[in-house]
Amino acid sequence: MKTRPRHELPVVPTANLVDIAILLIIFYMACSNFVSQQPGNLKLPQSPDIDKLNEPLVLVAIDNTGAIRVQGHPVSGSADVESLVAALVHGQTSEEKRRVMVRCDAGVRQEVFGPVLEAIVEAGGIVTAVGEKPPAR
Amino acid sequence: MYKLPRKKLLGQDAIPTTSLADMMFLLLIFFIMTTTLTRVTGIVTDMPSGSKTRQAQAEKNPTLGLHNGQLTLDDKPMTIEEAERYLKGLHLPQRSDEARVVVLSATGNENYQFYFRAMSMIQACGGIVAIESVEGGK
Numbered sequence: 007m008k009t010r011p012r013h014e015l016p017v018v019p020t021a022n023l024v025d026i027a028i029l030l031i032i033f034y035m036a037c038s039n040f041v042s043q044q045p046g047n048l049k050l051p052q053s054p055d056i057d058k059l060n061e062p063l064v065l066v067a068i069d070n071t072g073a074i075r076v077q078g079h080p081v082s083g084s085a086d087v088e089s090l091v092a093a094l095v096h097g098q099t100s101e102e103k104r105r106v107m108v109r110c111d112a113g114v115r116q117e118v119f120g121p122v123l124e125a126i127v128e129a130g131g132i133v134t135a136v137g138e139k140p141p142a143r
Numbered sequence: 144m145y146k147l148p149r150k151k152l153l154g155q156d157a158i159p160t161t162s163l164a165d166m167m168f169l170l171l172i173f174f175i176m177t178t179t180l181t182r183v184t185g186i187v188t189d190m191p192s193g194s195k196t197r198q199a200q201a202e203k204n205p206t207l208g209l210h211n212g213q214l215t216l217d218d219k220p221m222t223i224e225e226a227e228r229y230l231k232g233l234h235l236p237q238r239s240d241e242a243r244v245v246v247l248s249a250t251g252n253e254n255y256q257f258y259f260r261a262m263s264m265i266q267a268c269g270g271i272v273a274i275e276s277v278e279g280g281k
Binding site: 020023024027028029030031034037038052053055056057058059060061068101104105107110111112113114115116117118119121123124125126132133134135136138139 | 149160163164166167168171174175177178180182183184185186187188189190191208249250251253255256258259260262263264265266267274276
């Protein structure tokens with residue numbers, strides 16, 4: 007009786023797979039930012055005159071109900087914003103580290119966001135207003 | 144020196160790494176799902192702090208007013224494009240910091256979209272935004 011020669015299946019080397027996965031995890035951990043996505047209902051304002059920015063360390067958000075949050079924590083008013091921002095930017099000498107990202111809903115009125123902007127400036131922060139480019143027609 | 148047999152070493156002391164790849168992939172999927180790689184876009188406004196009298200500002204610096212949905216430049220009504228042309232004509236980037244200040248005055252009922260558009264336009268023209276709140280409105 008004739009016996010067929012045994013064909014062994016090629017083995018895929020998977021020993022380095024874990025190393026690659028670890029490298030990818032480190033990459034995603036370094037790139038992740040969870041703070042900036044915290045506020046819920048927020049429609050950013052649009053303007054053609056905007057640039058790409060580095061994400062600042064301090065975040066102030068005002069949602070469509072006028073609720074103010076600093077670093078994701080709700081605050082009652084502009085006085086709280088001023089004291090918190092002052093504490094966060096205290097001792098920072100570089101302009102980059104004094105930047106405060108303001109994410110405000112496009113429909114919020116000046117009587118709500120005006121005092122917040124003033125509070126940030128008084129606290130020594132540099133206002134970095136976040137917006138979007140209008141969609142191309 | 145006494146050497147342990149190789150077979151025994153592998154059998155007792157080796158750390159089990161078979162499930163490591165599964166854990167790594169779970170973490171990887173988590174980070175891929177939660178990461179946003181889009182860059183933030185916006186404007187950086189180095190607003191001067193402190194207060195000046197309204198009259199002293201108006202004499203030196205242009206004032207952009209936002210009142211009841213209408214834009215005015217030094218109390219003259221105009222469109223945002225006209226205001227942009229006017230401010231670009233002033234060649235603000237070539238001036239000193241104090242002369243680059245453009246006062247942005249708004250009533251309490253103006254929305255942030257209108258305000259942001261005006262603020263970004265002043266920045267694009269090389270001006271420094273100084274904010275001013277005005278009582279009243281509609």
